[in-house]
Amino acid sequence: METLRRTIRQGEANGASGLELIDSKRLHELVPAVVGEFAMFSHNSGIVDPFNYTIALAENAHANGADYFFDHEVTAIERDADGIYALTTPHGIFHTRWVVNSAGLGCGRISDMLGIKGYKIIGSKGDYIILDKRTGPLLPMPVYP
Structure with missing residues (x-):
């Protein structure tokens, strides 16, 4: 939970709005197939291709x-x-x-x-994989562990 609180503070410091720490009841309302005690929910997030x-x-x-x-x-x-x-x-x-x-x-x-010395490169990569088409409707939004 402290990691999520820190993530929310960092997000807000970076100008992100709509970040919320939610309990298991709210998590179940949003994504019934997901089980957890708490989560961070972002009202303004989405995925683009x-x-x-x-x-x-x-x-x-x-x-x-x-x-x-x-x-x-x-x-x-x-x-x-x-x-x-x-x-x-x-x-x-x-x-x-x-x-x-x-x-x-x-x-x-x-x-x-360009004269901008010391630019730090931080690489990251992610994959979205659904192995069974029947599980798609169970996840109406991205859920990360």
Whole structure:
């Protein structure tokens, strides 16, 4: 319970709202198939499909003028006095006003090139697995141990 209280305090300090410590009765009301003495409930949480979400963002950006250059590894970044970035790649130099660092586990290298030193990379990964289709209706929301 103390871990959940600490998580709620940290969430609120980070600007999250709607975090609540609930008892077993409320937990059973929300998810009857789940058994527990207490839980943290987030009124404002949800799940999105990360693949479709990313595609939608990319399509929206392209419709608004963004260009994509795949397989163009950035090897150096310089910024001129006007604030324009020059990104050096094996396929040439690209000039831009904005750099979106979406290099995954390579984001630390890009941050270093941008002058943001010491960027700490904390990797995480999760999976949602339902092995029996009949259990899907029993979990109307994500439940984590």
